[in-house]
Amino acid sequence: MVAHLLSLRWRVMLNGFSRSTWQLVAAIIGLLYGLGILGVVVAGLVSLSFAPEGWAWTAAVLGGSVTVLGWVLVPLLLRGLDQTLSMDKLRSFPIPADRLLVALLVCGVLGVPGLVTTIAGVATALSWLRDPVALIVAPFCAVVGVLTCIAASRAVESITASFGNKRRYRELMSVLIFVPLLLAFPLISIIGSGLSVIGGDLPEIARTLSFTPLGAAWSIPGDLAAGRGLEALAKAGIALATLALLLLLWRRGLAASLIAPPTTDSATTSKGLGPFRWFPATPTGAVAARAAVYWLRDPRYGGSLITVPLIPVLAIFISVTSGSDWLLYAIGPVVGALLMITLSAEISYDGTAFAAHLSTGLSGRADRAGRVLTLSLFSVPTVLLATVVPLVVLDRLDLVPVLLGLALGVMLTGFGVSSVASTRFLMPVPEAGQSPFKSPQGSTLTTALITYLVWIIAFACAAPTIALAIAALITGSALLGWLTLVVGVGLGTALLFVGIDRGGKSLDARGPELLSQLRRASGG
Known part of the structure; x- marks a missing residue:
């Protein structure tokens, strides 16, 4: 079933490209752009292995935390963008919740966002070229971090599924995603200025995030490289417990969605003539x-x-x-x-x-x-x-x-x-x-x-x-x-x-x- 759902997802995407030449051109340009950014990221991770001690750890924790947060927020704002494997389509098939969870998790990893996140996550191992233990552990921690991203995204999405079917929610999310795009230039300038001001506090911020579900998995290789074995063990427990809890929440959301009838916006009634x-x-x-x-x-x-x-x-x-x-x-x-x-x-x-x-x-x-x-x-x-x-x-x-x-x-x-x-x-x-x-x-x-x-x-x-x-x-x-x-x-x-x-x-x-x-x- 996993292979079937995965082939379905990719087939729908490829069929969309075949219907429109311009869409295919845009996809190719986007792919080249993404590969370029990915190349820059990988080069930066390699350079961090030769940077002063602590830089790679701070970058990994902050970058990983932002990635997990992005996986949670972006699907909420862009709900309905990819409906290939939506519950509205899968509800009519007799698929057990456990099997469906595994299938969707694998599809999430092998989808375009999942592949990009996985490659970037595994590439964090290149920051530890001078430490063999961290170099070996980093890919496994990255896999936990990527699974946490996908599970967190799906769990929050399933919990808020009832809101996603409401028209006003979709309208509000559309505005929330559109306004930052219009204000991108001021926001980038403000964020850049803010980072320059708090630059000295970034290691302390990273240390705080490393004990949270956002940054725990990404912190482990750096802790091992710095000789903080007990902290690494504690954060491994936090990361695995977070992943287990998110999978449990996602599984319950899937089970509820499979038996819940589809919801639609109820019609509104007008009182009086209004503008007339x-x-x-x-x-x-x-x-x-x-x-x-x-x-x-x-x-x-x-x-x-x-x-x-x-x-x-x-x-x-x-x-x-x-x-x-x-x-x-x-x-x-x-x-x-x-x-x-x-x-x-x-x-x-x-x-x-x-x-x-x-x-x-x-x-x-x-x-x-x-x-x-x-x-x-x-x-x-x-x-x-x-x-x-x-x-x-x-x-x-x-x-x-x-x-x-x-x-x-x-x-x-x-x-x-x-x-x-x-x-x-x-x-x-x-x-x-x-x-x-x-x-x-x-x-x-x-x-x-x-x-x-x-x-x-x-x-x-x-x-x-x-x-x-x-x-x-x-x-x-x-x-x-x-x-x-x-x-x-x-x-x-x-x-x-x-x-x-x-x-x-x-x-x-x-x-x-x-x-x-x-x-x-x-x-x-």
């Missing part, structure tokens, strides 16, 4: 209310805005580290440029529910106007705050007219362009219920092209406003600043109405074709 009370009883108002419901309840809509609150964070961090404030002045226009693109994907988010707009005879202008109305209710205040607040902090209120005119002008113009573009091109988006940050296969290039096309057209249409803003900032003229505000809002509003009109006509003409494309995209 907020808008007038007109076709435009109905579309606006429906869009408001989606913005409030569909995480894909909120996911498209996750970058907006992070823009000030990045701007402040870069300004503090570089000593330049120019990014703080640009927060408002940048937020406006990001918000204007969100309208391009709304028909795609509708999916086959877009049929409701066609079957009721709704005019295209009402559809376009309703969606813009809802988006404007929070976009305009957001741009106002993003523009004015930094200028208040910097005590540059004299720049409010020019930067506000630029931000609003670009955003309103973009709304008009997006109102037309979304009827011409369907943006690839995650299906309903999926993670808001999951990209459909092969969609990255298409999404980028549509996004850049909308931005280029919008910036071209807003060229008068942009030119006035640049002139006002260079000359410092208050008159040009106020003129930028007037032209930005006036021209942006005019282009918005033109976009609603042209987009409405395009939607009336291409509505059935768009619905057909949406059905094909959803497999309907």
